[in-house]
Amino acid sequence: MLQIDNLHATVADNAILKGLSLTINAGEVHAIMGPNGAGKSTLGYTLGGRPGYAVTQGSATFLGQDLLELEPHERAAAGLFLGFQYPVEIPGVSFVQFLREAANSQRKGRGEEPLSGGEFLKLAKEKAALLKMDMDMLKRSVNVGFSGGEKKRAEMVQMGILDPRLAILDETDSGLDIDALRVVGEGINTIMRSPDKAVLLITHYQRLLDVVQPDFVHVLAGGRIVRSGGPDLARQLEEEGYEAVTA
Amino acid sequence: MNQTVTIPTTRDEAWRYADSAALAAADPGAVDEWRTFKIEPGGTLRHLGEPTTGGIERWRIDVGAGGCYAHFAVLDAGDYARREIEVTLGEGASFEFGGVVLGTGEATREFVTRVIHAEPGAMSKQVVRAVAADRSVANFLGRIEVARDAQQTDAAQNFRAILLNDGATANAKPELEIFADDVKCAHGAAIGALDEAAAFYMAARGVPPEEARALLIRAFIADAFGSIEDTREQETMISQALASYDHARLRAHV
Numbered sequence: 001m002l003q004i005d006n007l008h009a010t011v012a013d014n015a016i017l018k019g020l021s022l023t024i025n026a027g028e029v030h031a032i033m034g035p036n037g038a039g040k041s042t043l044g045y046t047l048g049g050r051p052g053y054a055v056t057q058g059s060a061t062f063l064g065q066d067l068l069e070l071e072p073h074e075r076a077a078a079g080l081f082l083g084f085q086y087p088v089e090i091p092g093v094s095f096v097q098f099l100r101e102a103a104n105s106q107r108k109g110r111g112e113e114p115l116s117g118g119e120f121l122k123l124a125k126e127k128a129a130l131l132k133m134d135m136d137m138l139k140r141s142v143n144v145g146f147s148g149g150e151k152k153r154a155e156m157v158q159m160g161i162l163d164p165r166l167a168i169l170d171e172t173d174s175g176l177d178i179d180a181l182r183v184v185g186e187g188i189n190t191i192m193r194s195p196d197k198a199v200l201l202i203t204h205y206q207r208l209l210d211v212v213q214p215d216f217v218h219v220l221a222g223g224r225i226v227r228s229g230g231p232d233l234a235r236q237l238e239e240e241g242y243e244a245v246t247a
Numbered sequence: 248m249n250q251t252v253t254i255p256t257t258r259d260e261a262w263r264y265a266d267s268a269a270l271a272a273a274d275p276g277a278v279d280e281w282r283t284f285k286i287e288p289g290g291t292l293r294h295l296g297e298p299t300t301g302g303i304e305r306w307r308i309d310v311g312a313g314g315c316y317a318h319f320a321v322l323d324a325g326d327y328a329r330r331e332i333e334v335t336l337g338e339g340a341s342f343e344f345g346g347v348v349l350g351t352g353e354a355t356r357e358f359v360t361r362v363i364h365a366e367p368g369a370m371s372k373q374v375v376r377a378v379a380a381d382r383s384v385a386n387f388l389g390r391i392e393v394a395r396d397a398q399q400t401d402a403a404q405n406f407r408a409i410l411l412n413d414g415a416t417a418n419a420k421p422e423l424e425i426f427a428d429d430v431k432c433a434h435g436a437a438i439g440a441l442d443e444a445a446a447f448y449m450a451a452r453g454v455p456p457e458e459a460r461a462l463l464i465r466a467f468i469a470d471a472f473g474s475i476e477d478t479r480e481q482e483t484m485i486s487q488a489l490a491s492y493d494h495a496r497l498r499a500h501v
Contacts, residue, residue, distance in 0.1 A: 048447075073453050
């Protein structure tokens with residue numbers, strides 16, 4: 001589904017990713033862990049196409065397309081979902097308005113019919129219920145006045161509505177209490193655990209991986225993947241720390 | 248009448264951001280022509296969506312004790328469009344102003360307000376939003392005067408501008424002249440680009456740049472009409488502003 005080969009990327013002329021390679025197949029859940037400053041968020045933003053994140057070398061192929069050639073909104077339409085570590089507040093634009101625009105723009109990009117107002121609301125209600133989120137919250141301005149945990153829950157509601165093929169979730173577990181972590185984790189499983197979908201979890205902690213069990217765990221350090229393994233690697237990291245495991 | 252009218256120049260403080268070439272060519276009669284309204288004590292008057300003449304307009308409103316005046320408008324046409332609003336507030340009177348300035352091409356467009364709190368206990372609230380594209384200039388000059396006896400004045404003024412590209416300009420000139428001591432006067436001004444973090448967030452969810460821009464601009468200008476109670480009227484004002492914005496953008500891309 002996603003093949004990243006020897007990816008190099010810079011932010012403000014600083015080299016952050018230095019030859020990262022990673023293959024994610026349909027049906028798989030991958031977790032990327034690593035110390036602060038390793039380039040985890042940069043990987044997410046680079047794959048999402050954020051302005052200012054420049055690819056200097058290497059390639060990324062997503063469902064047979066050159067991902068790096070696509071505009072950010074085209075990547076979304078192609079089936080990529082980027083979950084933000086810090087979801088952005090947009091005063092004056094409601095979630096409902098924003099997500100309907102997003103869903104229908106994506107559908108248009110894929111040559112599908114737009115959802116009617118009624119169809120969209122039904123879908124939104126269903127996904128909000130899945131994440132135990134009050135529908136009234138989706139009538140409010142995007143992320144404005146939401147707590148850290150509510151923002152992350154709202155990210156997952158958005159993922160449910162947009163129904164991507166690949167979700168890259170950047171520290172979706174940060175800012176969540178234990179109950180919310182379970183709701184969000186189970187939401188990820190329900191929405192994304194499928195033979196034709198895949199997930200890349202960027203996280204610091206084992207606790208999310210207890211709910212969303214990864215098939216592969218990678219350690220990112222110094223802009224490249226320095227070690228890969230199964231779920232046991234995450235537990236080993238939790239016990240011994242990055243330094244011991246990557247030494 | 249054989250009265251001599253002096254045409255102001257940009258050396259005049261209240262005209263400092265005006266288009267000097269347009270001023271020099273202005274009809275002296277038009278410059279000194281005031282639309283005047285008098286609101287009797289307890290009365291109300293509202294001007295909603297009065298279209299700009301595309302030139303210099305001067306409005307003068309005298310609000311009697313306990314009266315209310317509201318003015319909501321979009322400046323979206325004319326090479327040099329200026330709407331000047333001078334409001335004098337009697338005891339306990341109120342004034343609400345919501346303005347949107349849309350700058351396109353080489354135009355200079357500006358709202359200029361002078362709110363005189365002449366008596367105690369009056370309220371004024373002004374919200375102006377400007378979007379400037381191309382090489383246009385969008386301005387808000389807002390002066391609030393609080394007379395010595397006008398205690399318990401509550402005055403607020405807020406201006407924000409978005410510059411859509413390099414070469415566009417916005418000017419803010421808040422001025423407060425306060426002679427009373429028990430007064431609340433809030434003012435704020437900010438000029439910046441469209442929120443890039445929000446634009447990328449929307450793109451990451453599949454919203455194309457043009458649509459993201461339109462949603463953000465809609466939310467931005469809606470602030471100016473937030474105090475219109477009737478939501479349909481509010482929507483009409485927002486649509487009017489957006490239609491003009493879309494039209495200008497289309498023209499720019501032909």
